[in-house]
Amino acid sequence: MNYSAINLNWYDINTVFLDMDGTLLDLHFDNHFWLEHLPVRLAEQRGATPDEIRAYLHARYTEMEGTLDWYCLDFWQNHLGTDLVALKHEIADRVAIRAHVEQFLQSLHARGKRVVLLTNAHQKSVGMKFGYVALEHYFDRIITSHSLGLPKEHSDFWQKLSEVEAYDPAHSLFIDDNLHVLRAAQAHGVKYLLAIHQPDSQQPPKDTEDFTAVECYTQLLG
Numbered sequence: 001m002n003y004s005a006i007n008l009n010w011y012d013i014n015t016v017f018l019d020m021d022g023t024l025l026d027l028h029f030d031n032h033f034w035l036e037h038l039p040v041r042l043a044e045q046r047g048a049t050p051d052e053i054r055a056y057l058h059a060r061y062t063e064m065e066g067t068l069d070w071y072c073l074d075f076w077q078n079h080l081g082t083d084l085v086a087l088k089h090e091i092a093d094r095v096a097i098r099a100h101v102e103q104f105l106q107s108l109h110a111r112g113k114r115v116v117l118l119t120n121a122h123q124k125s126v127g128m129k130f131g132y133v134a135l136e137h138y139f140d141r142i143i144t145s146h147s148l149g150l151p152k153e154h155s156d157f158w159q160k161l162s163e164v165e166a167y168d169p170a171h172s173l174f175i176d177d178n179l180h181v182l183r184a185a186q187a188h189g190v191k192y193l194l195a196i197h198q199p200d201s202q203q204p205p206k207d208t209e210d211f212t213a214v215e216c217y218t219q220l221l222g
Contacts, residue, residue, distance in 0.1 A: 003215050005222040008192060014171040016108055017190075018139075019152075020119040022177035022199030025129065026096040031200050034061070037091050038084075045082060066180070068151045073122040085124050095132045096201075104217035105138040116165060117142040118174070120152050120181075141165065152181040158188035175214065182211055 021030050039053040046053070060079070064070040077084050108115050117139045119126060123146060130136045143165060150157045158169070169189040176182050177196035186193055195208035197215040205213075214220065 003219045006212060006214065006219040008173065010111055012171055013113060013173045013192060015114045015116060015167045017116050017118040017172060017174040019176040020117060020121055020126065023175055023196055024098060024101050024135065026098055027177065027200040028202045029094040029096065032094055033088060033091060038087060041087055042080065042082065066151065066153050068145060071120040071122060071151060072146065073124045085128055088128055092132050095129050097133050097135065098217065100217040104220055107221055114140050116140060120145045122146055153184055155184060155187065157184055179209060179211065
């Protein structure tokens, strides 16, 4: 399939910030884990039905959404009393790199860009996934929002980031599948922003509103 090129002024971009889940990796793993696999395994452990557990988890997810704890494996492990990392390993075959991501990352280094992974994922999730997909070596730095104490959605996140990573918002590109996260970056003045057309390969594409969306990373190779 041919995709329309996304033309960026690469000469104006020094730093490229990249999200992980739904951006570089298929979000299907995470959605399947939290919505399907975890309810089934918890139901087995607790003698309940998956639907009962699913309803309970949905209420907790809704309550915590947008907070740092929502992304925190330690929080959920303590809250649910189960080893989530071990459960994630059970479906590790679903961890998948999106098409042409490695080619895109190689092109960034060929262009001399600083490449920073910027993720809300917990450090244990990052470590688990990089045990199955070989992407870690492409990044000049890996920063989790947990290390900064704020989720990427927070209005102060990018200011906090500047305390540990020198960057110029006017010369930075940020790609993320979360529109709330992109809007926080936009409010801080990050000039180049791209969304993701279909974060989960098993779900329909999403409406990215006023953000240009990446359908395939070949669009950024021109």
